[in-house]
Amino acid sequence: xxxxxxxxxxxxxxxxxxxxxxxxxxxxxxxxxxxxxxxxxxxxxxxxxxxxxxxxxxxxxxxxxxxxxxxxxxxxxxxxxxxxxxxxxxxxxxxxxxxxxxxxxxxxxxxxxxxxxxxxxxxxxxxxxxxxxxxxxxxxxxxxxxxxxxxxxxxxxxxxxxxxxxxxxxxxxxxxxxxxxxxxxxxxxxxxxxxxxxxxxxxxxxxxxxxxxxxxxxxxxxxxxxxxxxxxxxxxxxxxxxxxxxxxxxxxxxxxxxxxxxxxxxxxxxxxxxxxxxxxxxxxxxxxxxxxxxxxxxxxxxxxxxxxxxxxxxxxxxxxxxxxxxxxxxxxxxxxxxxxxxxxxxxxxxxxxxxxxxxxxxxxxxxxxxxxxxxxxxxxxxxxxxxxxxxxxxxxxxxxxxxxxxxxxxxxxxxxxxxxxxxxxxxxxxxxxxxxxxxxxxxxxxxxxxxxxxxxxxxxxxxxxxxxxxxxxxxxxxxxxxxxxxxxxxxxxxxxxxxxxxxxxxxxxxxxxxxxxxxxxxxxxxxxxxxxxxxxxxxxxxxxxxxxxxxxxxxxxxxxxxxxxxxxxxxxxxxxxxxxxxxxxxxxxxxxxxxxxxxxxxxxxxxxxxxxxxxxxxxxxxxxxxxxxxxxxxxxx
Numbered sequence: 001x002x003x004x005x006x007x008x009x010x011x012x013x014x015x016x017x018x019x020x021x022x023x024x025x026x027x028x029x030x031x032x033x034x035x036x037x038x039x040x041x042x043x044x045x046x047x048x049x050x051x052x053x054x055x056x057x058x059x060x061x062x063x064x065x066x067x068x069x070x071x072x073x074x075x076x077x078x079x080x081x082x083x084x085x086x087x088x089x090x091x092x093x094x095x096x097x098x099x100x101x102x103x104x105x106x107x108x109x110x111x112x113x114x115x116x117x118x119x120x121x122x123x124x125x126x127x128x129x130x131x132x133x134x135x136x137x138x139x140x141x142x143x144x145x146x147x148x149x150x151x152x153x154x155x156x157x158x159x160x161x162x163x164x165x166x167x168x169x170x171x172x173x174x175x176x177x178x179x180x181x182x183x184x185x186x187x188x189x190x191x192x193x194x195x196x197x198x199x200x201x202x203x204x205x206x207x208x209x210x211x212x213x214x215x216x217x218x219x220x221x222x223x224x225x226x227x228x229x230x231x232x233x234x235x236x237x238x239x240x241x242x243x244x245x246x247x248x249x250x251x252x253x254x255x256x257x258x259x260x261x262x263x264x265x266x267x268x269x270x271x272x273x274x275x276x277x278x279x280x281x282x283x284x285x286x287x288x289x290x291x292x293x294x295x296x297x298x299x300x301x302x303x304x305x306x307x308x309x310x311x312x313x314x315x316x317x318x319x320x321x322x323x324x325x326x327x328x329x330x331x332x333x334x335x336x337x338x339x340x341x342x343x344x345x346x347x348x349x350x351x352x353x354x355x356x357x358x359x360x361x362x363x364x365x366x367x368x369x370x371x372x373x374x375x376x377x378x379x380x381x382x383x384x385x386x387x388x389x390x391x392x393x394x395x396x397x398x399x400x401x402x403x404x405x406x407x408x409x410x411x412x413x414x415x416x417x418x419x420x421x422x423x424x425x426x427x428x429x430x431x432x433x434x435x436x437x438x439x440x441x442x443x444x445x446x447x448x449x450x451x452x453x454x455x456x457x458x459x460x461x462x463x464x465x466x467x468x469x470x471x472x473x474x475x476x477x478x479x480x481x482x483x484x485x486x487x488x489x490x491x492x493x494x495x496x497x498x499x500x501x502x503x504x505x506x507x508x509x510x511x512x513x514x515x516x517x518x519x520x521x522x523x524x525x526x527x528x529x530x531x532x533x534x535x536x537x538x539x540x541x542x543x544x545x546x547x548x549x550x551x552x553x554x555x556x557x558x559x560x561x562x563x564x565x566x567x568x569x570x571x572x573x574x575x576x577x578x579x580x581x582x583x584x585x586x587x588x589x590x591x592x593x594x595x596x597x598x599x600x601x602x603x604x605x606x607x608x609x610x611x612x613x614x615x616x617x618x619x620x621x622x623x624x625x626x627x628x629x630x631x632x633x634x635x636x637x
Contacts, residue, residue, distance in 0.1 A: 041127060042361055045411070055070075063218050092236055095239040118382070128363045132176060146164060167393070169377060170378075172379050172384070198238070210251070219260060221246045230243045336392040341499075347404070359410050361409050362385035365408065366407055375388070391483030395482055421452075421627060422507050428500075430473075431498065435491065455476075456479075482499075
């Protein structure tokens with residue numbers, strides 16, 4: 001019964017965690033994202049003391065249940081071992097613990113963690129290893145299956161499924177994932193120990209093994225009932241049952257309950273083993289009809305001290321812690337190539353390169369859920385397999401915060417849409433040799449039209465020559481590094497404008513960065529019944545309106561007259577055709593008194609009373625300045 005409960009819970013956790021990596025819609029993360037956050041190493045790096053303490057208490061109570069139920073890599077090895085049992089039953093046997101290998105791997109892991117060698121940490125971490133397997137081996141199969149369903153659904157006039165791009169994000173990471181899958185499969189299926197990795201290399205298993213030795217409930221052999229048939233030993237995937245001496249190495253036992261299920265005489269039970277039970281062991285034991293003297297087992301105090309010291313060190317150190325693109329089906333376009341950046345780009349919420357490299361376990365969960373194809377594993381040796389941004393396939397949309405929502409290790413802090421729009425992760429750099437207006441002699445301006453921060457302005461390439469081609473000028477103080485300009489630039493194979501990353505992210509703030517502050521200031525300063533603002537802010541409001549403010553009352557133009565003074569209204573709102581795209585993409589439209597579509601309609605009607613009612617409503621106060629409406633507007637209004 002206990003084994004069936006364990007298998008049911010293990011399969012449930014395994015399937016749900018796998019779906020977190022396969023679900024490209026991001027739907028499941030709202031419900032089952034916690035399963036990624038309760039993994040041991042990500043919880044340690046995220047300083048999630050509650051989860052770490054809970055897993056340690058769970059191990060103290062029931063042994064290494066984490067390894068057999070919660071850890072997806074452990075369950076994957078059990079799947080391989082199950083297929084191995086189909087080929088040969090009773091295939092395991094007792095083997096002494098390879099302590100020197102376990103402790104050496106743990107010490108090297110701790111050193112790498114403290115030294116910031118993220119690639120080595122990612123190679124050994126069990127959750128990260130499974131994340132690479134799921135996102136590089138399982139996810140493409142899942143996506144191809146989805147595309148097949150989308151193909152047939154489209155022919156039935158159904159849009160329940162939609163196609164998604166299947167592409168190789170990193171060849172080196174794919175090779176690492178494939179090798180990990182093959183090696184683990186071979187060790188668990190063909191080897192005489194189904195948990196070789198867990199009890200020799202895995203740092204999490206080594207740390208938990210110290211606490212598992214003192215578990216309150218654990219499998220206990222009753223020497224009086226045992227007949228020495230060795231069925232329990234031959235079915236122990238951890239190779240930790242020594243029938244000859246009626247001993248179980250609890251530091252390696254993963255509490256799979258297979259031994260209890262196989263024993264037909266009830267000689268093994270999952271219970272509390274008191275001191276009296278341990279002291280009552282006989283000096284001899286019957287094995288296959290022969291009486292064998294039991295050798296004395298001296299207490300290894302040095303080993304206990306070493307384990308305690310290594311466990312403390314580990315806890316302390318961790319806490320420091322090519323498809324083708326076709327233009328309308330007429331011409332094959334050359335694929336964009338990745339520019340050589342002096343500084344890599346890491347996603348908003350990562351705070352910078354240092355913070356990401358110190359906390360990231362390279363589990364690939366953020367890469368799997370990125371809906372825009374921006375995140376991919378790094379190929380640099382010092383940050384191997386950790387996420388970085390590149391904009392050949394898409395750009396980091398201002399309304400998307402998926403990566404910050406799913407990161408279990410705290411490497412990418414959770415941020416809101418409003419916070420993301422003010423985080424500068426890099427700045428755009430213009431390359432004149434690739435710019436279409438200069439190389440082809442045609443007007444472009446694509447980067448300026450689609451910049452969500454309004455950081456790019458088209459200026460004349462030669463001020464002394466009227467009619468000269470216009471080229472982009474970048475305001476690096478306003479640029480947030482989203483990559484819209486780089487992704488949408490028509491130049492091939494290299495974009496004429498690309499984003500250079502920042503080692504440390506910074507927050508940009510101020511009146512100049514918020515277009516709607518103009519309308520807020522114009523309303524507040526025009527109405528005599530609104531209390532006068534403090535002098536510094538009042539001057540800022542006046543500057544935003546393009547006029548000086550005096551302490552005395554003076555004639556103020558109507559709201560519509562003030563709007564006419566703003567070039568954004570003259571060139572933008574007049575071309576609005578009320579298609580509704582802005583309302584459809586607005587993440588806060590449901591909270592507005594007026595949605596963006598109605599706002600533009602009211603402004604175009606030029607009625608002063610309606611404009612005043614609009615400004616008195618909640619419409620402008622809920623705007624998060626995510627710029628989604630600007631990036632999706634077909635007329636760039």
